[in-house]
Amino acid sequence: MNAVTAVFADTSVIAKRNVIKIVRVPEVMVFVLMSPIMFVLLFGYVFGNAIAVEGTSYREFLIAGIFAQSVMFGATFTGAGIAEDMQKGIMDRFRSLPMSRSAVLAGRTISDVVYNLLSLIIMAITGLAVGWRIRGSFLEAILGFVLLLVFAYAVSWVMAYIALLVPSVEVINNASFMVIFPLTFIANTFVPAEDLPGPLKTFAEWNPVSSVTQAARELFGNIPPGVPAPDVWSLQHPIIYTMIWVVITIAVFAPLSVNRYKRANRR
């Protein structure tokens, strides 16, 4: 088996193993199914009636933001999974095998795309049930979902690197909360970025979570005509800006993580 086919073969073995684990562990499955439903319903009904957004229903505005936040949290699964494998010694076994050096991490990040895809499907169904509508073309909507998944995939590599540095499931969960909550709240996910005060506004405008949310909103056709375009480049060109982040993040964190994996002896 040559090096390139080995990478794909090994990655798919690892990804398959991780997907089996998602499906077979009831606690995880319940989390996959319930938390997206909960998010959509809670935010939709608790905030949905209290906040008014110009020209559209808040609930419709909100859905893309909830999608973005959920896939971000889905990406933390990568970190927790890697930390668990390190703690249980399975990582040592993988590292002692003549397998591709990037396969464990690539397989993990890919299986978490599967996880996020499941949760997006459930959120979309729940969203449709509470009145969210896709008003653009079908193709654009698919592109919107793909963009969300690709964005989360990049975040997975950041989480992989953190987990290899600090292989503790508890620390990973706490740390990802502390990073992901601010990132997903200081953004246009739940309120329009223009409404935020001073420095928070600037942060939110350039926050890639905002751009992916903005892109998804546009692609789902959830921005009503007549709403003025944002006055920053990042939100005027959200797809390009998001993709720049995705490419840079993966280009930086994938090699860093693989390099760290090679030396990730548990001790």
Place this chain on the structure above:
Amino acid sequence: MTATISATGLVKRYGEVTALDGLDLSVPEGTVLGLLGPNGAGKTTAVSILTTLLEPDEGQATIAGVDLRTRPDEVRRRIGLSGQYAAVDEVLTGYENLDMIGRLYHLGKARSKTRSRELLERFDLVDAGDRPVKTYSGGMRRRLDLAGALVAEPPVLFLDEPTTGLDPRSRIDLWAVIRELVAKGSTLLLTTQYMEEADQLADEIVVIDHGTAIARGTSDQLKSQVGGDRIDVSIDDADQLGRARAVLERVAVGDVEVDAPVRRLLAPISGGAGTLTTALRALDDAGIAISDVGLRRPTLDDVFLTLTGRRAEHEETSEDDAGRESDPRESTSSGAPS
């Protein structure tokens, strides 16, 4: 021709702590080396280096003729590792675990499948093979973990404390499996905290402490250094301790140790049970009443005491025979290199 496992001058430091301090090891083809030492002696660090998990700060090693530093990938093709933590996935079934490892060794789909079934049979896990590993007992997990190391039939095996945390019955079962492997020609490096285990399985034993070898030789050679078996006698009357000691000195091959507060004497002997009978008769003739007596094999503690003048510190594990029956994770939970 060089040995199958050959290492010289391995050094590994973690900040202030020197885990390995110039360790040399050599294991000829088809033999078993027992690396014996207490927790924290550097056993796991040595295994981690030799299995490419960890890079040494200094030193060289070759595995089956392949240089560890320049061609780690080639080394990984030739080795199987079974760690002290049973590194199997609890959610997967036994079969799925082995098949996954087979695929990652690039055995090919069909070969990996047959090999996994073969190993389940050989390790007496056929009935449990399609159950998730979380339903397995500690002994079953260890057997599966060991089976994982054998999937690709590597010529060199590393077993890091394969029986730590197992109950005596499972330990003996696992010994039988390991003996079978060696009979088939595998070269094996085994680490253990138990003298008895090294005695049972190893052709040669290296005793390590603070990351260096403090003694090496066959089990017999080490025992003769330590004084072989010991007669362990407790007597009723403290006033007779001196006389009992004089009697025992006649049969002993070294100094008789006296533990006065508990009225106990330890006499190193060389003749086994026959000498014990002689000693008992002599004590009886001298009118010394005995409350307890036994023939004690040298333990790691004895080896240590003789070699270093101090007892082997078991640190967190400090397990005795009773303690070993508990949950395996409990007694192996130490995160420190051992």
